[in-house]
Amino acid sequence: MSTWPDNRIQNLFGIELPILLAPMAGSGSSEMAIAVAEAGGLGSLPCALLTAEQIRHEFTRIRQHTSRPINLNFFCHKPPQVDVNRESGWKKRLEPYYYEFGIDPQAPTPISNRAPFDAALCDLVAELKPEVVSFHFGLPDKNLLARVKATGAKILSSATSVDEARWLEQEGCDAIIAQGAEAGGHRGIFLSQDISTQAGTMALVPQVVDAVKVPIIAAGGIADARGIVAAFALGASAVQIGTAYLFCPESTVSPVHRAALRGAKDNTTALTNLFTGRPARSIINRLVREIGPMSNSAPEFPLAGGALVPLRAKTEPFGSGDFMSLWSGQAAALGRELPARELTKRFAEEALTRFAR
Template sequence: MTTWKDRRILDLLEIGLPIIQAPMAGANGAEMVIAVSQAGGLGSLPCAQLSPEQVREAARQIREETAAPFNLNVFCHAAPAPEDPAVKARLAEWRRHLTPYYEEAGLPADTPVPLSGRAPFDDAWCRVVEEIRPAVVSFHFGLPAPDLLARVKATGAKILSSATTVAEARWLEAKGVDAIIAMGAEAGGHRASFLQMDMSRQVGTFALVPQIVDAVSVPVIAAGGISDGRGVAAALVLGASAVQVGTAYLLTREATISDAHRAALMSATDDGTQITNIFTGRPARGINNRAMRELGPLSDLAPDFPLAGGALAPLKASPALNGATEFSNLWAGQSAALANLTDAASLTKALAADTIARLNNMV
């Protein structure tokens, strides 16, 4: 086997390897996108924590370095209004719930609390996509309003979105996506769930992938718990046309995570992560720490996404609490222990080479 048997994603996205680098807000920028795309995979730029100008600059930087396709990733959540009385009351209750930690950190009661934000996809962001015209646009938390989705499609971009259940996959196909990312419970970062949010019902990657493959006609991309060639090969055997890999890229030279996050990844274990909502208000998988143990991991008090993080920001910055480790979101998937120190291009090529070797051995 010298070529990929299932070329649907390769041909659709015009890439050489069935490896998509997961967009990881706060953890990767243009440098990783360039490295992965130049290596033959699909590099992904997460836009949710960037301004339009930052996205434009990153896109300019990417295109200066490579003509290969790349992906812009955006969030499709409905942002709560901070001035809404009910929202303000919930934010105040969350802040009161954190008071003992403020006192332990020696922070004054009137310590300013920043407003935590993630940019939802709206008309302004759609205009950015229309200007940049990336080859691929991926959505998280479903899809935007039909008129916005139509405008994105009109640019010629291929549309990807994530599903955590078969029902979500069918919904996405009915709305016209070009490919579906089957996101298993093992995946790090925010769950893509949008039709149901019961975390006790989340499906593992290798149970989810073949069921979604059987349920839809568009190509399926496997995501969650895939960090080496064994995982890629298994996903392809189960019917996936490609994989999306996130956690393994967190230990590459191009990752923009903190030293504390890197250290936690280096000592990660198979059972060392949990799904929590305390850091942003929406369920996401990360490495266990004090905040997750004592406040969650899932809390009914956490304000709606993305507002929960604001009141935690002063605690993250507190040396007295070792906040960089114990009160920060250290996103990672269940396969974190399989990740190795490397660079993004080498990882991309190694994943592909190891996969081909393993598939050849199965013949």
């Protein structure tokens, strides 16, 4: 076999390879999106940590270097309800660390924010007209979603269960990302908050494939050709890869994070809510070992991160990742330090070779 066993995603998005760059907020870059797109995959720009003007600037830069399809990704969580008592309790829990590093616990807590998709961002999508728009934590309200679809963009979102996949299909998604528990970064979970029941990619993908009619994109623990071939065997039409791209020079991860990725193993990550208030897979560090990984004290997403800002500022310059998120999937040990364009082409070539056996 010299071709892909399923071409639905290529046909849907107008791309050559069924390989999607995971939109990793804080780690992805326009350079990486360009590289993956030029290699034939779907480049993605994570927008959750960017202002509207920054999104416009990055997207314009992408368009200056490629005319191939691009995905803009947004979070669509509900804005948090500020709970003064909970935030105070969280800061009290961190107080011993503040004293250890000479930080005044009475100083104002920095704001940690991730903007959910709203009317202003919808206006921006209508202006920029990306070929694909993806969402994390469900979908925006029906009016906003209808406006996005009216631009001609294809709609993607992540499901962590069959129930979520069925809901996304009913609401109009053109394809669904089945996000297994192995995936790095934030869980796309939105119909439940119980991570104890989350399925891995091997179990999740075929059940989602059987439950819906739209094409399924497998995500979580896929970092080489073996994972890609396995995803197709499970019924997926494409794969979304994140952690493996963090090793690329186009990744914007910090030196501390990059060093942690190089030393990661299959058993060195955990799902934790300590860094943002929502479950996300991170490499285990001091904070996760001593407090977590899950804490009921952590404020609602994304407010939990604010109280950690002073601790990170004190420790990261000395090469410590003890108080920072170190997002990573469970297959980081399979990472290769290659440019993103070359890595994408290698994924495709090696997978097609395996399909041909």
